[in-house]
Amino acid sequence: MILGRTERGTPPVEPVTLKILVAGGFGVGKTTLVGAVSEIKPLRTEEVLTEAGRPVDDTTGVEGKHTTTVAMDFGRITLREDLVLYLFGTPGQDRFWFLWDELASGALGAVVLADTRRLEDCFAAVDYFERRSIPFVIGVNCFDTAAHYPPETVRQALDLDPDVPVVLCDARRRESVKDVLVAVVQHAMAYTAEHRQTVTT
Amino acid sequence: MVRPYAMTRGRTSHAVQHRLDLIAVVVAEPHVDDPEDDHSLSPEHVRIVEMCRDTPQSVAELGAELDLPVGVVRVLVGDLVDEELVHVNRPVPPAELVDESILRDVISGLRAL
Numbered sequence: 001m002i003l004g005r006t007e008r009g010t011p012p013v014e015p016v017t018l019k020i021l022v023a024g025g026f027g028v029g030k031t032t033l034v035g036a037v038s039e040i041k042p043l044r045t046e047e048v049l050t051e052a053g054r055p056v057d058d059t060t061g062v063e064g065k066h067t068t069t070v071a072m073d074f075g076r077i078t079l080r081e082d083l084v085l086y087l088f089g090t091p092g093q094d095r096f097w098f099l100w101d102e103l104a105s106g107a108l109g110a111v112v113l114a115d116t117r118r119l120e121d122c123f124a125a126v127d128y129f130e131r132r133s134i135p136f137v138i139g140v141n142c143f144d145t146a147a148h149y150p151p152e153t154v155r156q157a158l159d160l161d162p163d164v165p166v167v168l169c170d171a172r173r174r175e176s177v178k179d180v181l182v183a184v185v186q187h188a189m190a191y192t193a194e195h196r197q198t199v200t201t
Numbered sequence: 202m203v204r205p206y207a208m209t210r211g212r213t214s215h216a217v218q219h220r221l222d223l224i225a226v227v228v229a230e231p232h233v234d235d236p237e238d239d240h241s242l243s244p245e246h247v248r249i250v251e252m253c254r255d256t257p258q259s260v261a262e263l264g265a266e267l268d269l270p271v272g273v274v275r276v277l278v279g280d281l282v283d284e285e286l287v288h289v290n291r292p293v294p295p296a297e298l299v300d301e302s303i304l305r306d307v308i309s310g311l312r313a314l
Binding site for chain 2: 011012013014015016017018019037041042043044045069074076077079080083084085086088102103105106107108109174178181182185186188189192193195
């Protein structure tokens with residue numbers, strides 16, 4: 001601590017960091033998607049129980065317990081030494097909505113993964129991102145056993161705004177997931193540009 | 202097994218943390234040499250400094266790597282900021298990314314994966 005070794009060499013690169021959220025119902029393939037493009041790590045977050053959790057989290061006998069542990073998936077994609085993209089799989093259960101606010105703040109955008117057999121499972125995520133004006137893309141995970149629908153049918157079923165991209169994908173395939181993520185970034189760029197315009201005019 | 206908040210001596214928040222974002226990047230200060238010589242630091246504090254010395258790490262990565270809840274990492278990082286052993290770079294909100302070229306770089310980086 002006393003003898004500073006300033007000759008240690010060049011200081012480490014301090015990267016610009018961005019995050020994209022991966023949302024959708026339970027079992028829709030969020031973990032698979034994150035794992036297809038990054039080394040996946042489980043992340044624990046201990047959060048204060050809120051009203052949202054009260055009907056579910058029975059704290060009888062442990063009234064002093066005010067926090068709950070939630071695990072979520074998290075992956076890092078090093079795009080360049082000075083540019084890192086993080087993916088966060090949002091907790092699927094509704095009772096962890098309070099975690100979303102933290103995840104969503106500062107997010108570049110989101111993927112809402114949808115399964116056409118259970119489209120209603122992603123309504124909540126679509127609502128959430130719409131209300132908070134976070135640009136998102138629908139990724140229709142094409143399960144082998146599910147009937148395939150054209151993107152326009154999915155768009156109508158989800159009552160999406162015309163500018164929200166709907167991308168068919170396979171969450172297991174790296175190339176496919178890359179396309180989805182590129183679609184998120186492109187949509188975020190267009191979204192930001194449009195938003196700026198409406199602010200300035 | 203150690204109870205996570207034992208490492209923070211029971212503290213669940215820290216004055217400087219201001220809810221450090223999960224992707225805020227922790228960077229060891231270059232003047233920090235051997236944090237293990239500082240006996241006021243816990244082994245977890247020391248590990249964080251060491252991990253961030255060569256490669257700055259996000260709060261989320263520190264949590265995953267040390268297998269600690271994010272809340273604990275925030276408190277520990279707050280201590281290290283107080284001690285001026287690390288500094289924290291807050292992420293730029295996307296709306297303030299004035300330079301669109303960063304997003305173009307993200308796209309070309311993704312395609313090149």
